[in-house]
Amino acid sequence: MKTQIFKSSKLNFLELRYIEKITQCQKMHLHEELTITAIKKGSLNIIFNEGKKLLKPKELIVINDHISHCATLNEVSEHGYVLYINKEYLKALEIFYDKDFEHIFSEKVYRKFISLCKILLDEKASLIFKEECFLEFCIDTFHKEEAQKCEENDNLAFKIKEYLDKNYLEELTLEEMSETFNLSTIHLIRVFKKEFGLPIHSYILNKKVHYAKELLASNLSIVEVALQSGFFDQSHLSRSFKRVFQLSPKEFQKSIFA
Structure with a gap:
């Protein structure tokens, strides 16, 4: 059974767990965090003290921290994601979630959630990118009013x-x-x-790419440029560089030193 977990001491208000082959949990339990669950294949019975919900692909189940529940398999189910969110962190953002649980049928919200999960599990994605995507998801999903009404100067x-x-x-x-x-x-x-x-993470990435361009012009190796400009490796630099300049670092360097 393949399992992946994203957890960071710098983003200690969230945790993500991914399970490839989903198994059932028949014992009633509760979590200290708000949880959001999604699956890509099959279906799950999410059972509460008073009733149950059938979770299928393209849907989400949100469960509050004080609500007992368990999950049984309705059929073979795969690719499950559970996001745990600290409620105190949400309150600090003036996001107050007071429902016991919620069944979200919006495919648009589901796609945003799966996209967020993939970003959180991506080892090459920066922490600030993960944090900003997480916040944008929370704002879009839970936050219907302005959190602050102070002037932006x-x-x-x-x-x-x-x-x-x-x-x-x-x-x-x-x-x-x-x-x-x-x-x-x-x-x-x-x-x-x-x-x-631009989102903050995009601005940072843009700065790194332009710094990499300067380093490439000094005839450093592409591997060294990637490390000095804050990228995980050469392929990470190449993808980002190409998005901005429409050519690879190798092509750029070749055009200068040909």
């Missing part, structure tokens, strides 16, 4: 940009940045995106 956005310009090679997180600027993480990402039209 241009100076703040440019201060955030200045901070990123100095620290983009570090392993940043939104939580650390929000503490630095004394903002909620939601306000932080909204202020920045409104001014510059």
Whole structure:
């Protein structure tokens, strides 16, 4: 049985578990976190004290932290994802989830959730990218009103940009940045995106790619350039570089030193 877990001390408000071959859990239990469950194949009976829900692909089940439940197989089921979210973290974002459980039938929300899960499990994705995607999912799924109604001023956005310009090679997180600027993480990402039209993780990636371009022009090896510009490896650099400049690092370097 293949199992993957994403858990990080820097993003200690969430945990993701992926199970390829799903087994049933017949014993009633509860979690200390809010949980979101999805599957890609088969169906599960999610049983509560008073009734049950049939979970199928393209659906989600959200269960609050105080709700007892168990899960039995309705048929052979595969590729299960369970995301555990700290409720205190959501409250700090002014997201208050007070339902016992919720069966979400929206295929659009399901696709966003699966996409988030894949990003969280991707070892080459940066922490700030994972954190921002997680926040965007929470805002889209749970948050129907503005979390903060304070004015967004241009100076703040440019201060955030200045901070990123100095620290983009570090392993940043939104939580650390929000503490630095004394903002909620939601306000932080909204202020920045409104001014510059890019999510924070995309801006950081863009900075790294342009720095890599400078290093390539100094005739360093592509492997060394990847390491010095904050990419996991040469292939990670190549994919990102090509998205921005429409040619590979090797092609770029060849055109300079031909």
